Structures are given as structure tokens and as C-alpha cells.
Amino acid sequence: MIALYAACGGPAEKGKTTIAGKINGADSQLVTFQNNSLRGAIDSTRTNVNGEFVLYAKNMPLDFYKLKIGDEQIILVMDSTQKIAVEGAQGQLKETYTVHGSNDSKLIAEHVKKDIKFRARRDSLEQWYKGLGLPSQEDKAKYEQANEDLVTPYYEYLTNFIDNNSTSPAAITISHNLHPVKELERYKKLKEGLKDVIPMSNAYLSLKKKIADAERQKKQEAAAKLTAASSGVGNEAPEIDLPDPNGKNIPLSSFRGKYVLVDFWASWCGPCRRENPNVVKMYEKYKDDGFEIYGVSLDSNKDRWLGAIAKDRLTWTHVSDLAKWNSIAAKAYGVRSIPHTVLLDKEGKIMDVKLRGAALEARLEQIFGH
Numbered sequence: 569m570i571a572l573y574a575a576c577g578g579p580a581e582k583g584k585t586t587i588a589g590k591i592n593g594a595d596s597q598l599v600t601f602q603n604n605s606l607r608g609a610i611d612s613t614r615t616n617v618n619g620e621f622v623l624y625a626k627n628m629p630l631d632f633y634k635l636k637i638g639d640e641q642i643i644l645v646m647d648s649t650q651k652i653a654v655e656g657a658q659g660q661l662k663e664t665y666t667v668h669g670s671n672d673s674k675l676i677a678e679h680v681k682k683d684i685k686f687r688a689r690r691d692s693l694e695q696w697y698k699g700l701g702l703p704s705q706e707d708k709a710k711y712e713q714a715n716e717d718l719v720t721p722y723y724e725y726l727t728n729f730i731d732n733n734s735t736s737p738a739a740i741t742i743s744h745n746l747h748p749v750k751e752l753e754r755y756k757k758l759k760e761g762l763k764d765v766i767p768m769s770n771a772y773l774s775l776k777k778k779i780a781d782a783e784r785q786k787k788q789e790a791a792a793k794l795t796a797a798s799s800g801v802g803n804e805a806p807e808i809d810l811p812d813p814n815g816k817n818i819p820l821s822s823f824r825g826k827y828v829l830v831d832f833w834a835s836w837c838g839p840c841r842r843e844n845p846n847v848v849k850m851y852e853k854y855k856d857d858g859f860e861i862y863g864v865s866l867d868s869n870k871d872r873w874l875g876a877i878a879k880d881r882l883t884w885t886h887v888s889d890l891a892k893w894n895s896i897a898a899k900a901y902g903v904r905s906i907p908h909t910v911l912l913d914k915e916g917k918i919m920d921v922k923l924r925g926a927a928l929e930a931r932l933e934q935i936f937g938h
Contacts, residue, residue: 584626587611587635587644589654591661594619597638601625604632604643605770619658631769632737637661642680645672645737675738679729683745686722693718730754734761740771748782749789755779788899801918805830805910806900808864810887813874818862818887824916826860827935829928832898832908834866835876840907843924844880850932851884857936858914860884866906868892 587601599621600612611623615637630647635654640661646652652673656665662680667673697703697711726745733739734757748755759775766772808820808830820830831847833840851861865888867873877886889895897903901910911920911931923931 583648584624585628585646585648585651587623587625587646587652587654589615589619589621589635589637589656591615591619591621591637591654591656591658593658594637597658598636599623600634600636602634602636604634629768630737630766632740632771643673643676643741644670645676646670672736672738675733675736676741679738679742682722682725686718689718690715727751727754730758734758735765737762737766737769737771740775743775748778749785752779752782752786755782801920803918805912805916805918808862808887808897808900810864810889810897812885812887813870813877818885820862821916823860823862823885825914826858827854827914827932828912828916829859829861829923830901830910830912831861831863832866832901832903832906832910833863834892834906835869835872836867837906841876841880843907844882846925846928848881848883850928854932854936855884859932859936862887864888864895864897865890866892866895866898866903 589599591597594615595617597615597619598612599615600609601623602609610625610628610633613621613623615621621637626648628646628648630645633644633646635642635644638658640658642654642656642661642665644652644654644667646669650669652670653668654665663684665677665680667677693711693714697707700707703711726742729742730739730746731754733742739758740762743751743755743758746754755775756779759772759779762772762775805820809817812818820828829847829850833844835841847861851859861884863877863882863884863886865873865886867876867888868890870888870890873886873888873890876882887897889897901908907924909921909923909928910918911923913919920931
């Protein structure tokens with residue numbers, strides 16, 4: 569590659585550079601070079617009989633670029649001041665390629681090889697465990713220990729990489745392996761380190777969006793914990809004031825004076841639909857005794873919501889903001905799965921949660937005496 573790299577020579581004009589390569593076994597393969605987040609090739613060519621190629625580009629800002637050789641591709645981080653030379657083997661390009669001329673690209677190449685080895689070992693472990701059929705407790709312990717021995721050092725490698733290379737765009741590639749909520753502070757450090765390096769790159773803008781989404785999720789989770797803590801047995805139920813199928817808001821507090829079952833469900837929820845006949849049975853049995861059901865749907869499609877109400881013959885009050893898991897009612901009650909029920913007394917205080925089937929029937933029989 570040194571000879572090939574030298575043969576490319578310096579850029580013939582200001583702001584122009586070369587991307588040269590030699591890929592063993594790649595005879596007459598199409599080679600294209602483009603910005604990783606934009607359509608259209610910056611340049612393209614074909615390899616010669618020795619697998620060699622040279623591409624040209626100019627006026628390129630520092631960014632992520634895609635080099636595609638036949639059906640394989642690699643990512644380069646570079647700008648017009650850098651001459652790039654790539655070596656590798658066709659059919660195993662990611663496993664074998666090396667890069668000269670760009671330290672960021674070199675870091676990515678090294679990471680790709682580590683990642684491939686890690687995933688191969690993890691897949692092998694998973695296949696072994698699945699092949700056991702019904703594993704013994706000893707096998708489970710062995711699997712868990714092997715998984716921990718595999719994941720822990722790899723996770724340390726990822727976090728150390730970002731900590732030690734927070735001003736390198738290559739760290740964005742590595743960050744994709746880390747959960748943005750769990751590693752939010754590390755993501756923020758990376759954003760700060762790159763703000764003057766690639767501020768207009770789509771990769772950097774995506775990083776900023778990922779951080780904003782993670783911050784929003786953390787706030788929602790914190791709020792859900794607080795509201796869930798306040799919606800325990802004995803506490804006053806958080807208010808719900810959502811529209812019914814006709815668009816009229818029906819506040820939960822309007823049912824004070826009655827026992828109310830707040831039923832979180834959805835048309836797409838199989839367990840909910842299977843539970844509905846039992847809920848209908850309880851409603852018909854106790855509705856004349858001061859029992860009401862306040863159905864809160866986590867649907868997002870109004871027609872499906874209304875269709876399920878009609879099909880399952882759910883004749884009680886129904887409300888929904890059609891926001892699925894983002895429903896403000898679900899967040900207020902800390903609902904993480906459905907069906908989820910909350911039984912309220914006449915004063916609107918929580919008596920029980922997650923009552924279904926025979927447990928719901930027994931509790932209502934205890935309250936109403938029949």
C-alpha cells in the first residue's frame with residue numbers, strides 16, 4: 569500500500585484529495601465514495617485486475633464518508649486535507665481492512681474488528697445455550713458467568729474509548745453500542761468534545777437529538793416514579809380528564825360517590841381482550857350497586873378503539889388521548905403493562921391495583937356482599 573499511496577501523488581489542485589486502495593481478490597469491482605448521510609456518489613471507478621483503485625474528491629468538510637467496494641462497505645472519517653489509502657480482502661473487507669492517512673478512520677477500523685470478534689463470541693455462546701434445550705441450573709450459571717465475562721470487558725472498552733477520544737468523530741460510531749439514557753453524561757461529554765470539530769455534520773446533529781431524547785426520557789421516568797409512588801393503595805387517585813369517543817372530556821373525579829374500576833387497556837392488547845368478558849360480567853352484576861368502570865384506552869387508532877368497544881360490548885365510560893404508551897393517564901399511574909386496573913373507593917382513594925379474573929370477582933363480592 570505504501571507504493572500505491574505514493575503513486576497517487578499530491579492533489580493536483582487546492583482542496584482536492586485522493587482515496588486509493590488495494591483490495592485483494594477484487595477484480596473489476598465497482599467502487600463508490602459518498603457522504604454517509606447524503607445520496608449520490610462523490611466519485612466512482614472500478615478496481616483493476618490487481619484490485620487497485622483511485623478516487624478523487626475536493627472541498628470536503630470533515631465528516632463521515634462511505635466507501636463501497638462491490639457489495640461491501642466501510643466508513644471513513646476525513647476531509648480534503650487528508651490522502652487516504654485502504655487495504656483489505658474481498659469477502660472479508662470489514663475483518664481485514666486497514667486505513668492510512670486518517671487517524672479517525674483508523675480508530676473506526678480497529679473498533680470494527682473488535683466488534684466483529686465480540687459479536688461472534690456472543691453468538692457462539694447464545695447458540696450453545698439454546699442448543700441445551702432445557703438447561704440445568706448449573707448450565708444457567710455457567711452461561712450467565714460466561715456472558716458476564718464477555719460483556720463486562722467489552723463494555724469497559726467502549727466507555728474507555730469514548731472517555732479517551734471524546735474529540736474524535738470516531739467516538740460517535742462507538743457510542744452507538746451504549747444506551748443513551750444509561751450513559752447520558754458520557755454522551756454529553758462527547759457532544760461537548762465534538763462541538764467545534766464537526767458541528768454541522770448530520771452525525772453530530774443526530775448525536776444531539778439522541779441526547780435530547782434521552783434527557784426527555786429520564787425526566788419522564790422520574791416523573792413516572794413520583795406519580796407511581798403517589799398512586800399507591802390508600803392514596804387519592806391522580807385525576808384523569810380525557811375525551812370520550814364523542815370528544816367530550818370526562819373527569820375521573822366526576823364518579824365520586826361510586827366504586828370505580830379504572831381499566832387501562834387497548835384494542836391491540838390480547839390479554840386485555842381476553843379479560844373483557846369477565847369485566848363485562850362484573851359490570852353487569854354490580855352496576856346497579858354503585859359500581860362504575862372508567863376505561864382508559866392506550867390505543868392510537870380511534871376506529872380500532874371504537875371497534876373493540878362495540879365488539880366486546882363494553883357499555884361503560886371510555887376515554888383516551890390516543891397516545892398509546894405516551895398517554896398522560898398511563899404516565900400518571902405508572903402503567904408499564906396492560907391490562908392494568910386500579911380500584912377506587914367512593915372518596916376516590918385507591919383500594920387495590922392489578923385485579924383481574926377471580927381476584928377482581930372476589931374483591932367486588934367482598935365490597936358489595938353478593
